[in-house]
Amino acid sequence: MTNPNGRFGIHGGQYIPETLMNAVIELEEAYNHYKNDPQFNSELTELFNEYAGRPSRLYYAAKMTADLGGAKIYLKREDLNHTGAHKINNVLGQALLAKKMGKTRLIAETGAGQHGVATATAAALMGMECVVFMGEEDTKRQALNVYRMRLLGAEVIPVKSGTATLKDAVSEAMREWTSRIDDTHYCLGSVMGPHPFPTIVRDFQAVISKEIKSQIMEKEGRLPDAVIACVGGGSNAIGSFYHFINDEGVRLIGCEAAGRGVDTFETAATIATGKLGIFHGMKSYFCQDKYGQIAPVYSISAGLDYPGVGPEHAYLHDIGRADYVAITDEEAVQAFEYLARTEGIIPAIESSHAVAYAMKLAPTLDKDKIIVITISGRGDKDCAAIARYRGEDIYE
Amino acid sequence: MSNTGRIAKAFADGKAFIPFITCGDPDLETTAAVVRAAAENGADLIELGIPFSDPTAEGPVIQGANIRALSAGTTTDKVFDLVRNLRGDVTVPMVFMTYANVVFSYGAECFISTCSEIGVDGLILPDLPFEEKDEFLPLCRQYGVDLISLIAPTSENRIAMIAKEAEGFIYLVSSLGVTGMRSEIKTDLASIVEVIRQNTDTPCAIGFGISTPEQAQKMASLSDGAIVGSAIIRLLEQHGQNAPEYVGAYVRRMKNAVMQAD
Numbered sequence: 001m002t003n004p005n006g007r008f009g010i011h012g013g014q015y016i017p018e019t020l021m022n023a024v025i026e027l028e029e030a031y032n033h034y035k036n037d038p039q040f041n042s043e044l045t046e047l048f049n050e051y052a053g054r055p056s057r058l059y060y061a062a063k064m065t066a067d068l069g070g071a072k073i074y075l076k077r078e079d080l081n082h083t084g085a086h087k088i089n090n091v092l093g094q095a096l097l098a099k100k101m102g103k104t105r106l107i108a109e110t111g112a113g114q115h116g117v118a119t120a121t122a123a124a125l126m127g128m129e130c131v132v133f134m135g136e137e138d139t140k141r142q143a144l145n146v147y148r149m150r151l152l153g154a155e156v157i158p159v160k161s162g163t164a165t166l167k168d169a170v171s172e173a174m175r176e177w178t179s180r181i182d183d184t185h186y187c188l189g190s191v192m193g194p195h196p197f198p199t200i201v202r203d204f205q206a207v208i209s210k211e212i213k214s215q216i217m218e219k220e221g222r223l224p225d226a227v228i229a230c231v232g233g234g235s236n237a238i239g240s241f242y243h244f245i246n247d248e249g250v251r252l253i254g255c256e257a258a259g260r261g262v263d264t265f266e267t268a269a270t271i272a273t274g275k276l277g278i279f280h281g282m283k284s285y286f287c288q289d290k291y292g293q294i295a296p297v298y299s300i301s302a303g304l305d306y307p308g309v310g311p312e313h314a315y316l317h318d319i320g321r322a323d324y325v326a327i328t329d330e331e332a333v334q335a336f337e338y339l340a341r342t343e344g345i346i347p348a349i350e351s352s353h354a355v356a357y358a359m360k361l362a363p364t365l366d367k368d369k370i371i372v373i374t375i376s377g378r379g380d381k382d383c384a385a386i387a388r389y390r391g392e393d394i395y396e
Numbered sequence: 397m398s399n400t401g402r403i404a405k406a407f408a409d410g411k412a413f414i415p416f417i418t419c420g421d422p423d424l425e426t427t428a429a430v431v432r433a434a435a436e437n438g439a440d441l442i443e444l445g446i447p448f449s450d451p452t453a454e455g456p457v458i459q460g461a462n463i464r465a466l467s468a469g470t471t472t473d474k475v476f477d478l479v480r481n482l483r484g485d486v487t488v489p490m491v492f493m494t495y496a497n498v499v500f501s502y503g504a505e506c507f508i509s510t511c512s513e514i515g516v517d518g519l520i521l522p523d524l525p526f527e528e529k530d531e532f533l534p535l536c537r538q539y540g541v542d543l544i545s546l547i548a549p550t551s552e553n554r555i556a557m558i559a560k561e562a563e564g565f566i567y568l569v570s571s572l573g574v575t576g577m578r579s580e581i582k583t584d585l586a587s588i589v590e591v592i593r594q595n596t597d598t599p600c601a602i603g604f605g606i607s608t609p610e611q612a613q614k615m616a617s618l619s620d621g622a623i624v625g626s627a628i629i630r631l632l633e634q635h636g637q638n639a640p641e642y643v644g645a646y647v648r649r650m651k652n653a654v655m656q657a658d
Contacts, residue, residue, distance in 0.1 A: 005527070015496050015523045017453050018558075019548040019569060161459055162450060171452045178453070179573030181550060278496040278523070278531075279450065291472050292501025293449040 006195020009318055011311030014194040016281045019178045027185075028196040030101045035203065040100065047092045048207065051125070052082045054089075056208075058215035058372070064342050064362075071225065071365035073358060076212050076374045078236060079347060085377030086205060086236040087118035091187060093204035095122035098185035105129040105184045109173040111138055111166035111232070112303035112350065113145025114377055115189030120154035122187075130154035133172045135165040138302045145381055163296040166232075166306045170280055190233025191310035194281030198311050205239025212372055213243050220370060226251040226361065229374040230353040231324065232268070232304035234313045236376035241322060251323065253361075254313060255353040257299035258326035268297035269326040270309040271317050279307075284314040300329040300389065303350040303377075331356040333389055336379060348377035349386065402489045402517045403441065403542055403564040407599040412440035412621030413612065413651040414601055415628050415643070416493060418461035419444050420470025424478050426637050430628075433644030435488045438651030441565075443520065443623065446475050446494035453522035455576030457626040460633065472502050476510055483515040491518035491544060491564070499532060508535045518542035518564045526558050547592065547600075548572075549583040559595035566592060566600040568619060576626050578605030585618050609653030616657035624650060 006012045014024060034040040048054040057077040065073045078086040095106060106123050108130070110116030116132040123130035132149055136158040139146050149156050162168035170193070177186040191198045191205070209227070216224055227244055229237035231254035244250040256269040267273055267287075274285040279294060287295040287307040299305045316322035327335075332349055335356035340346045347355055351374070358373045365371070379386075387394045406412045415434045419427050427444075434442055447465035451458065479490065492511065499507045499521065511519065519541055524531060529543060536543040542564030547555055549572055559566060568588060570581045585602060592600050602615040603623030612622040631646060632639045 014525060014527050016525060017522050017548070017569075018525050018546045018554075019550050019572060021525050021527070021548075021554065022550050022552060161456075167450065171450050174452050175455075175574045181572065275501075278500050280452070281523070286497075288497070288501060290501070292495075292497040292499075293466065294497075 006199065008198070008312045008315035011282065011284045011314040012195055012198060013283050014281060015278050015283065016194045017178055020181070023177070023181045024194055024196065026101070031097060031196055031200050034097055034100055040096065044093055044096055047096065048089070052088045052092060053080060054207065055211045056080050058212060058219065060219070061343050064339070067342055068359060068362040070362040070367065071369035071371045072367070073362055074216065074224070074370065074372045075345065076208060076240065076372055078208065079345070079351070079375045079378035083114070083118045083121050084380070085114040085118065085348065086208060086239060087115045087189060088121065089207055089239065090189065090201045090204040090235060091115070091118040091122045094185065094187045094200065095126050095128065098187070099126055099128070101185065103183055103185040105131070106187045107131045107133070107173050107176055107184055108187045108189060109166065109169035110134050110189065111169065111305055112301065112381065113138070113142040113149070114303060116154070116156070117145050117148050117152070119187050120149040120152035123154060124152045131176070132156050133159050133169040133176065135163070135169050136160050137164040138166065141302050141385060142381060166302065167294065174280070190235040191238045191312060192233040192280060192282060192308060198282070201235050202238045202242060202312060205235050206242040208236065208239035208374060209241060209243035212240065216370070216372065223247055223250050224370040224372045225249070225365070226253055226371040227374070228253045228255065228354045228358050228371060230255045230304060230350045230376060231309060231313060232257070232306045232350065233308070234310040236374055238310060238312055240374040241316070245321060252316065252321065253357060254322055254324045255357045256324055256326045257301055257304035257353060258328045259298045259300070261328055262326045266298040268299040268305050268307065270307065271324040272326045274307070282311050284311045285309055300332065300385070301349040301353065303348070304353065325357055327353040327356045333386055335359055336382070336386055345375065346379035347375045348379045349382040351376045352379070403491070406441035406489045407565065407620050411616040411654045411657045412601060413438060413647065413654045414441045414443060414621055414623040415439050415647055416443040416445060416623060416625035417628060418447055418458065418465050419475045419478060420447060420465030420468050421461040421629070421632055422464055422636050423468050424470065424474060426639060428478060428482060429640040430632070430643045431482055431486060433640040434647045435486050437644045437648040439488055439647050440621065441489045441491065443491055443493045444475070444479065446472055446492055446498050448495040448498055451495060453574055455574040455626065457629050458575050461629045472498060476514055479516055480514045489517045490515070491520055492516055493520040496521050496523050496531065504532055504535055508532065508539050508541055511541045512539035516541065518544050520544045520567060522546060526554065547588065555588060555591045556595045559592045559598070562596055562598040564598070565620070566598055567623065568600050568602045570602050570604045570606065570615065575604055577607040581605050581611065589619050609649055612650050613653040613657045616654040622650070622654055
């Protein structure tokens with residue numbers, strides 16, 4: 001789907017300082033070499049299977065299906081991966097690539113902390129130095145993940161600039177990369193930023209849809225009717241969609257964070273409320289004011305609290321191949337609680353946005369329809385915040 | 397009306413001193429006074445920053461100026477009005493420094509034609525590298541606004557390609573990293589300038605990390621001029637609305653140093 005210059009329709013591109021241009025060109029050349037290298041691919045598969053625990057299960061949620069009374073629901077259990085989320089897929093790929101390129105240091109941004117933990121994990125495994133930039137606000141919301149990253153040997157730098165959330169962590173990681181390129185790889189955590197990141201991250205996450213496809217064929221003998229995933233930058237969603245893009249009978253549905261509602265200023269639903277712009281290295285949709293100032297966005301989920309969306313999602317939206325819906329904090333919290341009680345699975349608050357939409361969709365479909373929800377991560381990290389949302393103060 | 401050629405004037409009488417000012421920090425009246433003070437004290441070209449919420453190429457000092465300017469209600473339209481007024485009496489070449497989204501979201505044609513109409517001579521966009529310049533270059537050519545190219549310490553094999561197509565002047569980034577004062581500039585700038593000169597007659601000024609007269613003189617001797625941002629923003633941060641006289645005196649000192657460069 002990528003043009004040679006990293007465009008998805010009109011989206012994507014490389015809107016970055018000249019200082020970084022040779023670094024992204026070098027990365028693209030290395031990636032184009034290694035993606036076809038059997039040795040690289042066998043090492044990565046070994047890491048996926050033996051270290052991260054792939055393939056992840058495609059679980060038939062029988063109780064949820066019966067309770068909602070409509071389509072059959074399967075859960076793609078990325079929450080069962082090592083480190084508890086889909087983030088590890090991309091990180092193992094990028095860390096291995098960086099190592100082959102002779103880099104000794106990984107830097108990363110993180111929102112909820114899942115990508116930071118995954119990067120710190122890969123760095124520990126591969127003997128690399130690791131620095132993670134995290135909005136100061138998020139270091140408070142996700143204190144446990146800060147501890148995990150430090151335990152894994154990473155340095156965590158709280159970012160105080162701007163809104164002190166994910167977008168500022170990305171900006172600070174980009175600034176750091178411009179100051180130290182020789183030994184450092186910027187391990188970007190989502191399908192965003194300048195080319196080639198949206199393509200590289202998608203390719204490493206595409207293992208999700210590759211597995212869903214073969215697992216559902218084995219269980220049901222046919223493709224699903226819909227695949228549903230949450231979208232911040234959009235890496236688990238594009239990973240879940242990718243191998244179905246040419247299967248037109250499969251609806252692809254991305255769930256954005258509406259926060260307190262798309263008609264309020266406290267939202268992070270980019271496709272619902274944003275407009276075309278250029279930021280963080282890419283042309284895509286962004287929440288912004290009429291002068292192009294990037295909006296301070298809000299969601300209960302630190303991982304979806306980003307004012308933009310990956311360029312391939314923007315393109316899938318433009319051509320009508322994928323649908324993007326907005327889910328509020330309250331709907332996501334209800335889905336978080338519902339899946340815990342119904343299936344004994346505590347999903348990440350990010351993934352709960354996808355569960356929430358499936359809860360609306362499933363009852364409207366016939367019982368012979370099949371939907372797959374990607375549970376991108378586990379929800380242990382969110383328990384304290386959800387308890388607080390419900391008015392209960394607990395110690396982590 | 398085309399403004400092309402006005403930037404060349406900045407470099408016509410020897411080495412240029414180029415101050416950078418974020419518009420609206422702490423307010424637009426102060427910016428106007430600072431621009432006049434800089435022009436009166438020998439600035440050869442003035443870089444006017446249009447504030448952006450997320451200036452990814454800036455260090456903490458200029459990030460602070462962007463926040464103060466936006467908090468004070470500065471908008472692109474108000475910056476256009478500021479320049480329109482300044483052009484009544486200020487003849488020194490002026491260029492805008494901002495981010496691609498500020499131009500794009502305003503409507504590129506509307507933004508660039510307005511630059512031309514109010515007398516802005518060029519546009520510096522740190523997040524618009526050579527590969528993406530077609531986003532705005534055709535409109536810049538149409539309206540006679542120079543789209544300034546940047547060359548960095550990491551440009552290496554890209555220097556000739558960028559220099560060959562450069563217009564107005566070349567902004568040579570002195571160091572890795574973001575804007576901000578540095579005690580020492582370690583890049584081998586002389587060899588970069590040599591490659592630039594082999595490929596173009598377009599003048600080349602060095603920016604990032606320059607704050608002292610000694611540094612400015614050294615950078616100007618290596619190239620055609622020195623660009624200073626953070627050190628001026630510091631004066632605005634310290635003196636606020638009283639900053640114009642301090643900026644004027646500083647520009648005078650820096651211009652004198654640059655004139656000593658051979």
